[in-house]
Amino acid sequence: MCGIVGYIGNQQSSGILIDGLKRLEYRGYDSAGIAVHDGENINVVKSKGKLVNLVEKINKAPVRGTLGIGHTRWATHGAPSDINSHPHISGDGTIAVVHNGIIENYIDIKNELIEKGYTFVSETDTETVAHLIDYYYKTGVGFVDAVYETLKRIEGSYALGVICKDFPDTLVAARKNCPLVIGIGKNENFIASDIPAILHHTRKVYFLDDMEFAVIKSDSIKIFNMDKNEVKKDIFNVEWDIDAAEKGGYEHFMIKEINEQPRIINELVSMRMPKDKNFIDMSGIKLKKEDINELNRIYIVACGTAYHAGLIGKTLIEKFTKIPVIADVASEFRYREPVIDEKTLLIVVSQSGETADTLEALRIAKRNSARVLAVVNAVGSSIAREADDVFYILAGPEISVASTKAFTAQVVAMELIAFNMAIECGALSKEEFETIKSEFYCLDTKIGQILDESEKIKALAEKYSKSRNVFFIGRGLDYVVSKEGSLKLKEIAYLHSEAYAAGELKHGPIAMIDDETLVIAILTQEKLFDKTLSNIKEVKARGASVIAIAVEGNNIAAGEADDIIYIPRAMWSIAPVLAAVPAQLFAYYMAYCLGTDIDQPRNLAKSVTVE
Ligand code: AGP
Numbered sequence: 001m002c003g004i005v006g007y008i009g010n011q012q013s014s015g016i017l018i019d020g021l022k023r024l025e026y027r028g029y030d031s032a033g034i035a036v037h038d039g040e041n042i043n044v045v046k047s048k049g050k051l052v053n054l055v056e057k058i059n060k061a062p063v064r065g066t067l068g069i070g071h072t073r074w075a076t077h078g079a080p081s082d083i084n085s086h087p088h089i090s091g092d093g094t095i096a097v098v099h100n101g102i103i104e105n106y107i108d109i110k111n112e113l114i115e116k117g118y119t120f121v122s123e124t125d126t127e128t129v130a131h132l133i134d135y136y137y138k139t140g141v142g143f144v145d146a147v148y149e150t151l152k153r154i155e156g157s158y159a160l161g162v163i164c165k166d167f168p169d170t171l172v173a174a175r176k177n178c179p180l181v182i183g184i185g186k187n188e189n190f191i192a193s194d195i196p197a198i199l200h201h202t203r204k205v206y207f208l209d210d211m212e213f214a215v216i217k218s219d220s221i222k223i224f225n226m227d228k229n230e231v232k233k234d235i236f237n238v239e240w241d242i243d244a245a246e247k248g249g250y251e252h253f254m255i256k257e258i259n260e261q262p263r264i265i266n267e268l269v270s271m272r273m274p275k276d277k278n279f280i281d282m283s284g285i286k287l288k289k290e291d292i293n294e295l296n297r298i299y300i301v302a303c304g305t306a307y308h309a310g311l312i313g314k315t316l317i318e319k320f321t322k323i324p325v326i327a328d329v330a331s332e333f334r335y336r337e338p339v340i341d342e343k344t345l346l347i348v349v350s351q352s353g354e355t356a357d358t359l360e361a362l363r364i365a366k367r368n369s370a371r372v373l374a375v376v377n378a379v380g381s382s383i384a385r386e387a388d389d390v391f392y393i394l395a396g397p398e399i400s401v402a403s404t405k406a407f408t409a410q411v412v413a414m415e416l417i418a419f420n421m422a423i424e425c426g427a428l429s430k431e432e433f434e435t436i437k438s439e440f441y442c443l444d445t446k447i448g449q450i451l452d453e454s455e456k457i458k459a460l461a462e463k464y465s466k467s468r469n470v471f472f473i474g475r476g477l478d479y480v481v482s483k484e485g486s487l488k489l490k491e492i493a494y495l496h497s498e499a500y501a502a503g504e505l506k507h508g509p510i511a512m513i514d515d516e517t518l519v520i521a522i523l524t525q526e527k528l529f530d531k532t533l534s535n536i537k538e539v540k541a542r543g544a545s546v547i548a549i550a551v552e553g554n555n556i557a558a559g560e561a562d563d564i565i566y567i568p569r570a571m572w573s574i575a576p577v578l579a580a581v582p583a584q585l586f587a588y589y590m591a592y593c594l595g596t597d598i599d600q601p602r603n604l605a606k607s608v609t610v611e
Contacts, residue, residue: 002086002100002605003027004180005197006069006161008171009188009218013068018055020190020197021072023245025051026253026399026599026606027100027193028074031085034058035096036068037168042096046085050600066218067168069161069191071098074605077106078123088127090134091119094165095146097133099126100193101157101178102610109153129154133162144215147172151213151226157356157610159208161191174213178609179354179382182206182214182221184235189216194378194607195238196245196397203238207380236380244396252598254400254492258584259451261405262444264395265412265577269440271394272416278430280420285373285389287417289424292321295345299338300327301361302349303608305403306410308484309375310349312477312576313414320422330357331611334364344370349414351398351406352607353381360611362386375413377406391417400599401606402492404584407484408577412443415573439571443578446568450581453565457582460547460563461589467518470497471539472583473505474522475532477576481522485583492591492601502535515543520586521561523550524575536561549582551575 003024007013017034025032032054033046043063047053051072071086078084087096103109106125109132114120118131129150137146143164157177164170173180173191183190183198183205190198191214195205206223208214212231214223223231250256272281298317300310307329314327328338330348334357340346346365350358353376362372362383374387377395384390393409419436422428428436470489472482479501486499500509502521513519519539523532529550536546537560548561551569567578591598 002074003072003193003197004069004098004100004159004161004191005193006098006171006173006191007188008067008169008216009185010066011188012064013066014058014063016201017068017070018051018058019200020192021051021070023196024193025072026401028072028605029600030073030075030080031082032070032072033085033087034063034068034070035087035089035098035163036063036065037163037165038063038065039168042089042093042163042165044087044089044096046082046087048080048082048085067163067171069096069098069163069171076102076610077125084122084124086126088122088124088130090130094137095130095134096163097126097130098161099129100159100609101176103128103154103158104156105154129160137164143167143170144172147174147213148228159193169217171216172213173208173216175208176210177356177359179607180208182208182216184221187218189218189221191216196399199238199242199245204235205238206233207236207385209385240396245399252400252588254402254404254588254598257398257400257405258581258588260396261408261581262447262451264405264409265447266444268394268409268412269443273437273440275441278433279423280416282420285391286371287373287420287424292323292421292424294343295323296343297339298323298325298345298347299333299340299365300325300347300349301330301333302358303330303355305407305484305487306349306351306358308480308487309407309410309414310347311480311483312411313347313349313418315477316415316418316573317421320418320427321425330355330361334360340365340368340370342369344368346370346372347375347417348372348383348387349375349410350381350383351377351403351410353378353383354607354609355383356609356611359383359386373417375410375417377409399606401601401604402488402587402598408447408580411577411580412440436571439574443570443574446570446578447581449568450578453582454585457565457585458589460565461586461593463563464518464545464547465590465593467516468496469512469517470495471509471513471517471519472497472499472522473502473519473532473535475502475528476525477572478522478525478528478532478579481576481579481583482520484580485520485522485587488584488587489590491604492587492596492598493594494596494602495590502532505535506538510538510542513539513542513544517544518547519544520547520549520583522579522583523548523554524567524570524579525572526554529554533560549579
């Protein structure tokens with residue numbers, strides 16, 4: 001939610017800021033702006049809409065200066081507009097601020113500042129921060145201390161970048177519950193919400209932690225805690241390839257990321273399931289037999305797509321360990337006072353590692369003495385750093401707002417965790433493990449075979465692109481994939497779509513089925529095949545068009561479904577990874593036909609760092 005970037009050095013900053021914002025646009029894209037210090041004054045350019053609008057403005061009237069901050073917004077307070085866009089400046093232009101997060105007590109502070117004579121021009125919470133820093137600064141405490149005093153007053157969440165007219169050599173950054181990295185350059189330094197924004201300039205970063213602030217000059221970085229003690233940090237070296245965050249010839253990041261899945265799954269499987277070993281390598285993760293025996297319950301908590309991956313983990317872990325597993329969406333979990341103690345294991349799943357609700361679920365669990373295992377993609381993210389154990393899915397940067405490669409990698413990660421627990425609990429024989437291993441080793445090839453059918457799935461999307469009501473149905477793990485397929489269609493094609501447990505349809509929703517409804521039925525679970533087939537017949541009898549996603553060999557007779565996508569055969573527990581791929585492709589091509597903004601769908605942002 002919102003991306004911030006900042007630069008201090010000896011190069012012109014506006015190009016660097018715009019380039020950084022381009023790479024952060026996935027975090028929010030309803031307006032953007034930059035503030036650049038020209039040595040004497042701070043010049044601000046902002047624009048409603050996509051970044052191109054801002055670029056147009058800057059091209060017409062370039063701003064010069066080697067210190068600057070930039071922002072791409074996902075509106076929380078006030079509609080997207082030029083005025084509400086960041087950076088926000090104090091009345092006389094002394095202070096400029098970019099902010100990601102929500103200042104919860106901004107109304108009180110705003111009223112207080114209005115009484116002191118401050119005038120507000122925007123509807124945002126962030127403008128309060130600019131005026132409050134200005135207020136403290138004008139009491140004579142100095143720029144850095146003015147920011148510090150402000151941090152003591154504001155509540156909520158923030159990543160902040162602040163500059164002051166009187167200090168052309170200083171950039172101040174601060175963080176609480178929103179990500180912020182500091183990029184370390186040579187005679188230049190950077191701040192950003194996420195690494196890709198600065199990866200063209202440096203691979204060395206510091207991760208700012210909550211309640212820390214940094215005073216950044218072109219040749220120095222000093223980080224302090226809220227006791228004003230300097231904090232010494234380790235430099236983190238970013239190892240992934242810059243190309244990972246580029247489109248690489250594909251039209252959209254989403255289709256690029258869908259196509260990356262065979263490689264990612266292959267790498268993950270090879271790393272965690274060495275070919276010559278008869279165990280799953282869980283290095284660094286405390287899930288040995290004695291740890292599992294200690295547990296009385298497991299929670300799996302996440303949001304959106306990551307939650308769906310968690311649901312697959314729930315089924316498998318419960319089946320093998322016989323420990324009760326409760327899967328919950330983080331925004332519900334955090335407010336429902338779940339029973340948590342030192343015998344609880346909380347597994348959180350998150351691509352970004354920054355999702356506010358998931359992070360809070362983790363913190364609640366830790367406060368209640370539970371152990372936390374995080375299944376995360378973004379290396380060094382808040383969730384990864386605060387969890388006791390981390391299972392990195394290593395999918396590389398996922399730029400498309402709609403998650404695809406992270407989902408299949410999360411599912412594989414959850415399965416590996418479940419199979420590891422099964423081995424530890426004695427629930428899997430050596431022979432069974434060998435079969436599972438060979439199934440995992442074929443996954444990349446099988447995903448590749450589905451990707452080879454992309455044109456066929458594109459043709460189906462064209463055929464059904466006029467559909468306005470879509471139901472996904474399935475049973476067991478197919479129901480989970482249905483939820484994911486339905487979410488994909490909603491978020492990028494803006495289609496009304498629902499996922500239903502196939503057996504639940506006749507308890508109400510079947511009333512909605514008519515000859516304008518498209519039903520996508522997923523049937524990979526052998527023992528539930530006939531049951532779901534009966535449900536297909538029920539919806540066909542009521543006029544619906546049906547696309548079935550079934551495994552090769554489980555033939556569906558002509559007339560039972562209008563169209564059938566066959567996927568390679570795989571064991572029940574692994575089949576969801578395969579079934580997800582045609583669902584992703586279908587959503588992608590539907591959105592393509594409908595002409596939506598696939599990588600940056602309306603109203604969404606990649607990383608949801610507000611509640
Ligand atoms: C997926 O396509 C979504 N954009 C969204 O549901 C996402 O999975 C969710 O916000 C969780 O994000 P996280 O994995 O970064 O925590």
